[in-house]
Amino acid sequence: MYQTGIDPPEGIWWKPAHKSEKVWIAIAFAWCLILFAMMPLWHLRGGQNTTGIRHVVEPADFLARTNEFIATYQVDSDRGMPIVEPPPGSDVYLLAMMWQWRPILRLQEGVEYTLHLSSLDLNHGFNLHPLNLNFQVVPGYDYALRVTPTQAGEFRIVCNEFCGIGHDVMVGRIEVLPAGAQGASSEPDGLQGTDLFVSQGDEE
Numbered sequence: 001m002y003q004t005g006i007d008p009p010e011g012i013w014w015k016p017a018h019k020s021e022k023v024w025i026a027i028a029f030a031w032c033l034i035l036f037a038m039m040p041l042w043h044l045r046g047g048q049n050t051t052g053i054r055h056v057v058e059p060a061d062f063l064a065r066t067n068e069f070i071a072t073y074q075v076d077s078d079r080g081m082p083i084v085e086p087p088p089g090s091d092v093y094l095l096a097m098m099w100q101w102r103p104i105l106r107l108q109e110g111v112e113y114t115l116h117l118s119s120l121d122l123n124h125g126f127n128l129h130p131l132n133l134n135f136q137v138v139p140g141y142d143y144a145l146r147v148t149p150t151q152a153g154e155f156r157i158v159c160n161e162f163c164g165i166g167h168d169v170m171v172g173r174i175e176v177l178p179a180g181a182q183g184a185s186s187e188p189d190g191l192q193g194t195d196l197f198v199s200q201g202d203e204e
């Protein structure tokens with residue numbers, strides 16, 4: 001008979017699921033529940049959350065603050081992009097916009113900074129290359145992250161949130177001077193080989 005799909009086929013046309021299929025569904029369901037439970041668990045116990053002091057901020061205000069920061073601590077520039085060397089332990093500003101990370105930061109190894117991250121226009125992704133560190137940068141919010149560079153060298157900031165035609169050229173830079181270069185304190189505790197930044201605390 002011609003089957004239109006409107007009338008159901010007669011009789012029992014389906015076969016019951018095989019036992020192995022039922023077992024597989026049970027395993028998949030259990031795994032879903034485990035992953036679901038891990039979301040709050042990872043937030044509390046994971047140690048991978050870059051929690052900081054979050055504030056609401058007008059993008060224009062954050063831009064003004066960043067420009068003030070640059071004007072105060074600029075030491076050099078690279079093809080028009082200011083290089084800023086703030087004093088150890090200070091508040092550091094990094095602004096994401098289409099399509100740049102402003103300014104280039106020059107930090108000291110082993111010193112804690114408060115890194116203020118925000119966006120001028122739309123969502124960007126802070127990805128510290130070649131380390132595995134990701135952070136979403138959202139306009140309207142100032143993410144003040146407590147960070148301690150634990151490795152000297154030059155690091156690239158790559159945008160990993162697609163943000164338009166210039167997304168692939170949106171590359172910034174953080175330079176980390178070796179500890180002691182300007183009387184910086186000794187190596188902090190609890191370092192891991194690949195961690196550039198150790199974030200601490202969960203305030204406010």
Ligand SMILES: [Cu+2]
Binds near residue numbers: 163
């Ligand atoms: Cu971007």
